[in-house]
Amino acid sequence: MARILITSALPYINGVKHLGNLAGSMLPADVYARFQRAMGHDVLYICATDEHGTPAELAAAAADMDVRAYCDEQHEIQKRAGDGFALSYDYFGRTSNEPNIVLTQHFAHVLEEKGLIEERLEHQVFSIDDDRFLPDRYVEGTCPHCDFERARGDQCDNCGRLLEPTDLKEPYSKISGSKNLEVRETKHLHLLQTKVEPQIRAWVDAATEWPSLAKSIAYKWLDEGLRDRSITRDLKWGVPVTRDGQPREGFENKVFYVWFDAPIGYIGATVEWAEANGGAGSRDWESWWRTDKGAGDVTYVQFMGKDNVAFHTVSFPATILGSEEPWKTVDKLKAFNWLTWYGGKFSTSEQRGVFMDQALDLLPGDYWRWYLTANAPEGADSAFTWEHFQSLINSDLANVLGNFVNRITRYTASKFDGRVPAAGEPGEAEAWIADELGQRLPAIVAHMEAMEFRKAAAEVRAVWAAGNEYLTRAEPWVKYKSDVDAAAVGVRTGLNLVALFGILAQPFIPEAAGRILDAMGVPQDRRSWQFGDIAGLLDALPHGHAITPPPVLFAKIEDDQVAEWTQRFGGAEPDA
């Protein structure tokens, strides 16, 4: 039994995420976690909300709430949305919780001891009316090069030139619009990434199980040269900057930069998990994260969107490797491209795209899980369209899987007293389906191991379709007229296929899979992915065992629903 640590990129706290975020990290991580559990491995799947930083403060202010109260509320909302999609986190923590604060301060302390942190004086724009320092992109003004009036402090969107906030003419605060600004001196801690660069490069060189997308992004950053990076900010909301357990002199009103403490949150959330579970034995967080405390045999797998790759392959490793402590680092990394909305961006303001909570109002989580997995943006960006969604769900879930379950269970109820028939011997049709399964089941496992979810889903669908083909070949309803025993073999095999399909479906559509398996009376300990004995799989249900035809598993998506949703959330004609 292998030990597998899985994390998905931490969703930011300011509001429910859209389907693209779900599809690019949390969902595939969950599919993988469920798969590995079904394979019998010891899996720890950790996620958390990323709560610090200016956007959280501003969102809280906009909601007229205290930041912590705002985060409390948003964390619960995101947790609920995750539950709605059956995301099976072992723990869904928070970067603002105590363990992450302790760990963040610990890393800063160790890095400073190693000579990798130093104080530097900076000049930053301070907004007197907002009573805060403004991050570069929150300062706007007129571009000194092209006179564009809404250039940002870091760059002009019109002429594309990189800027410093102090370059802007007529600068104003993007937060309040106030022009009452001044430049103040402020001291910050800088992480000397330039000194760690050789270690990071060697570590990236040694990584064998990263996809090319991840490696090329990492090398791109390394080749451009790492920069020493400020890891503190003039904010109230964040991890306090300390020294020897006391507030650090001159840093009383500063906190660590959100990108410094957020990835440490993977570890912090694991500590939260351990504390919630007693913290003993394998429930010990260090046995997952410290190679000197038993994490040597852990395989660590990270899931993220491509925008996060650099932070996970370069920035966070700078923290970890720079500490020179025996922390577990990522082994396998799965990066996703974007799920687009009809080829363009999801956009809240333009009402283009669906958010996680809205999606659940329309349809159960399984529908979305299947679409987003079967259509995952793995090789390239992939487009969501209502029409594609409708056809995929209706075809794969309603017609191929749902109808298969329905047709064979109902036939059993009407002709075989709702029981698994014992009579008859397997023949040609049974040999055919056994051969199909013998080829396709290993392929599915291989695709899952390789984290090729799109291909895995296609293969799972092919197995479901093979079930229908099997019934066409076995045609028990024809045989029933002349030879009830011959029909019984087909029914028995069909029922066992239903159970197998439920087992196969678990990582992808866990709720529906559970209903199928419950209806077939498959006990919990018989639901794992053990496909070695095909003949056994086709005769696994006890003879005479009663089954219940489940209600229709997947309702079809109707054209008028698509029309309504297109109207509400945007679709093919954004201007219409």
Added chain:
RNA sequence: GGCGAGGUAGCUCAGCUGGUUAGAGCGCACGACUCAUAAUCGUGAGGUCGAGAGUUCAAGUCUCUCCCUCGCCA
């Protein structure tokens, strides 16, 4: 502007280090079947692989130029 990804059947996408008649699902046409959510099963029609040039015995797959789309710019 810089950087990145991509342009393959009507649609959404596979096609590894170049090598038999370029694949899948959906959609479409025709046929079969009737246990089933008018579901299912079978057969078939659809592509000069963005454009041009080059390397090679051989290019969707390598090189160059161009066109177009999308994204990112901490």
